[in-house]
Amino acid sequence: MKVLIPKSKIARRIKQLAARISRDYSGKKLVLIGVLKGSFVFFSDLVRQLKIPIEMDFIQVASYGALKKSSGVIKIKKDVDIPLVGKHVLIIEDIVDLGYTMKYLLKFLKHKKPKSVKVCSLLDKPSRRKVKVHLAYKGFTVPDKFIVGYGLDWAERYRNLPDIRSIRK
Numbered sequence: 001m002k003v004l005i006p007k008s009k010i011a012r013r014i015k016q017l018a019a020r021i022s023r024d025y026s027g028k029k030l031v032l033i034g035v036l037k038g039s040f041v042f043f044s045d046l047v048r049q050l051k052i053p054i055e056m057d058f059i060q061v062a063s064y065g066a067l068k069k070s071s072g073v074i075k076i077k078k079d080v081d082i083p084l085v086g087k088h089v090l091i092i093e094d095i096v097d098l099g100y101t102m103k104y105l106l107k108f109l110k111h112k113k114p115k116s117v118k119v120c121s122l123l124d125k126p127s128r129r130k131v132k133v134h135l136a137y138k139g140f141t142v143p144d145k146f147i148v149g150y151g152l153d154w155a156e157r158y159r160n161l162p163d164i165r166s167i168r169k
């Protein structure tokens with residue numbers, strides 16, 4: 001495994017993203033929604049850098065492994081608990097790969113009548129994208145390699161690694 005993005009670089013980028021989000025949503029009712037499980041490290045680092053008041057919640061989609069990845073069949077495993085009506089929603093994700101998960105979540109959350117829904121993803125793997133997804137905030141673009149660490153797993157392992165690492169395919 002080789003280090004693709006060291007923790008110092010991740011921390012610097014998160015400070016920049018948090019500054020932009022704090023500026024863009026100043027004076028607005030903002031709810032950050034973390035997509036479990038992968039986003040948990042990014043989420044916790046990002047929220048602690050924000051300079052504005054926020055609400056937070058989490059959502060989880062059922063993973064059907066290879067089937068989910070190839071077919072785009074997605075289901076909600078854990079819904080958000082707090083009302084989103086009239087609030088601005090920012091979805092916090094660790095990585096957008098094929099794009100199916102985010103496309104589904106955007107549609108699902110829009111049904112809850114928020115004022116706006118946007119996406120903040122630490123990582124973007126555009127080379128694999130199957131459906132178009134707009135990332136309002138993005139940390140890094142990554143190559144088509146298997147990526148672990150900083151929340152991302154390989155069979156539930158390596159989520160706790162502080163750097164983002166790649167496993168050669």
Ligand code: PRP
Nearest residue numbers: 036037038063095096097098099100101
């Ligand atoms: C990963 C990642 C995104 C999704 C992206 O989650 O965290 O939620 O896949 O995939 P897509 O763009 O190809 O749809 P995963 O299903 O591995 O669950 P996890 O977050 O619990 O690790």
